[in-house]
Amino acid sequence: MVDDKPRPALTAKTKILYGLGSTGTGINLRTSNAFLMIFYSQAIGVPAAAVATVMMIAAIFDALVDPFVGQVSDNLRTRWGRRHPLMYAAALPTALAYFLIWSPPDFLSPSALPLYLLGCLLVLRFCDTLFELPAVSLAPELTSDYAGRTGLIAVRRAFEMGGGYLMVLAGYEWFMRETANGGGGVSSPEGYHMLGLVGGLMIFSTILVSTYSTHRFIPFLSSPPQRKLAFRDFLREMKQTLDNKAFIIIAAAGAIYATGVGVTQSLQVYLNLYFWGLSQGQVALLATIQIPASLLGVALAPVLVRRYGKKFTAILFPALALTTTLASPTLQLLGLLPEGSALFAYLATEAVISQVMFVIGVATVPSMVADVVEESEVRTGRRSEGLVFSADNMARKFVSSFGVFIAGLILTFVAFPVRAHPGQVDGDVLNHLVLMWMGSITLFIGGSIVVVSFFPITRERHENNLRILAERGAPLPADDGALLPPDEDLSPRRI
Numbered sequence: 190m191v192d193d194k195p196r197p198a199l200t201a202k203t204k205i206l207y208g209l210g211s212t213g214t215g216i217n218l219r220t221s222n223a224f225l226m227i228f229y230s231q232a233i234g235v236p237a238a239a240v241a242t243v244m245m246i247a248a249i250f251d252a253l254v255d256p257f258v259g260q261v262s263d264n265l266r267t268r269w270g271r272r273h274p275l276m277y278a279a280a281l282p283t284a285l286a287y288f289l290i291w292s293p294p295d296f297l298s299p300s301a302l303p304l305y306l307l308g309c310l311l312v313l314r315f316c317d318t319l320f321e322l323p324a325v326s327l328a329p330e331l332t333s334d335y336a337g338r339t340g341l342i343a344v345r346r347a348f349e350m351g352g353g354y355l356m357v358l359a360g361y362e363w364f365m366r367e368t369a370n371g372g373g374g375v376s377s378p379e380g381y382h383m384l385g386l387v388g389g390l391m392i393f394s395t396i397l398v399s400t401y402s403t404h405r406f407i408p409f410l411s412s413p414p415q416r417k418l419a420f421r422d423f424l425r426e427m428k429q430t431l432d433n434k435a436f437i438i439i440a441a442a443g444a445i446y447a448t449g450v451g452v453t454q455s456l457q458v459y460l461n462l463y464f465w466g467l468s469q470g471q472v473a474l475l476a477t478i479q480i481p482a483s484l485l486g487v488a489l490a491p492v493l494v495r496r497y498g499k500k501f502t503a504i505l506f507p508a509l510a511l512t513t514t515l516a517s518p519t520l521q522l523l524g525l526l527p528e529g530s531a532l533f534a535y536l537a538t539e540a541v542i543s544q545v546m547f548v549i550g551v552a553t554v555p556s557m558v559a560d561v562v563e564e565s566e567v568r569t570g571r572r573s574e575g576l577v578f579s580a581d582n583m584a585r586k587f588v589s590s591f592g593v594f595i596a597g598l599i600l601t602f603v604a605f606p607v608r609a610h611p612g613q614v615d616g617d618v619l620n621h622l623v624l625m626w627m628g629s630i631t632l633f634i635g636g637s638i639v640v641v642s643f644f645p646i647t648r649e650r651h652e653n654n655l656r657i658l659a660e661r662g663a664p665l666p667a668d669d670g671a672l673l674p675p676d677e678d679l680s681p682r683r684i
Contacts, residue, residue: 203402203403204341204344206402206403207324207327207341207344208348209348209398209399209402210320210345210398211352212349213393215353215356216287216352216388216391219352220353221593222593223457224360224365224381225240226240226455226593226596227459228291228381229302230600233293233302233378237605238598238601240306240593240597241596242594244593245590247590248590251318254315255322255579256579259322259573260575262574266412266413269404272324277397279316279319282316283320284389284390286313287385287388288385291381291385292381292385293306320400322575324399324400325345326577327403329562333563335494336494339499339556342552346483346552346555347484348395350548354479356388358476360380360384361476364381364387365379365380367468367470375469376608411572426569426573427576429568430565430576430577431576435644436561439644441640442644443554443558444591445636448633449592450547451590451592452599452626455592456599456626458472459605459622461475463619464518467533475536475540482540482545483544486547489549490548490552494556500557500641502549503553503554504638506549506553508635508638509546513539513542513546515630557644562577566654567657567658599622
């Protein structure tokens, strides 16, 4: 019984350690976006179309598996609650699968490498879901505050982006560093083994530390009713939860937006090295300055949400980021940009501005997903954080699945040469690559902005949902992370 025990406070330390868990997801996503295509297609020699096909299969796998994992997480009954057993179990296999992706055995034939990549990728995606989906589903239970959720999820996004960019930087500057004689580099297979080893160890440790940081909250988290749920009923409840206008809109917007981001991140190394003609050191510097830019965006997101609301913030800043991103290649194709150090200074400035605005949008959308939890509970009578957050989890994995698939198709369509070195690719090929990239991100990111404009949950509607649930006698988490009033019922909530 926990009736006579105070609910633990959601302290700054807990928020930071809770957010730390997304470091592993960031390492997985960012390094996959930055290096997976060039590692397998340029360093190893697998056709870009084959890598793209593998990523497309992984995207389909995610779309099918994530909702089921969310539903299982919502209905799991153990002495450690619904979420934590899955989070603990995911640590080792996630780390191992990440390591194996970057260390394909030498004895594999070229035709076997895509199958090897597919097997490792499916295991990695599934295990990442076992941790990240239950972990992010804790956010609505830790705080019910409209803007406070944005801040809590923003902390996770800060660690996701910071950890990811640091590992990408380490790839450029240490693991796959260019040597003085022109050897090494990201287009050479040397160094990727250490990237996988160090990244795997970081994934393993951050998952365990983050999961343990919220372990003491287990007695105060929601617990599903004890019942026998037939598979048909299991599917019926999934349909009831997912058949929600707000959920469909934010899930579609997130997946479309993430696909556009995935295309950009997958082609960024090609654009930087081949189109812009930057050195690996300059590319690493761009990755470095994006870390403080990301942290600034994370810090600004809750402030902007409190002032302008979530939907307006999620529309305006991605639109500004898209406009800023498209400006540079447009000016370059028109011959209006300077050369040399002045060009790099311009690109660095553009990277900071667009990254801040991009991160504001990225930090806001998952908070909109969290508000769907109460919207769904009002209608169905069940808390389904895991199932609802499967949309956000699936959308982010679209970054390194479907986005990489589109990037591979673009590389194949423009006939980008295999094992090419910077300065040796025909100018027409590079121009076609840039134009197709610009068209694709305009389609995907612009489309997501249009879709999110239809999101129906406002601050007033969210607060009304909380009032309805309170009148039904469904206790809610503290709205600011402070200790609940002493007369509050602190027993595990019944769904």
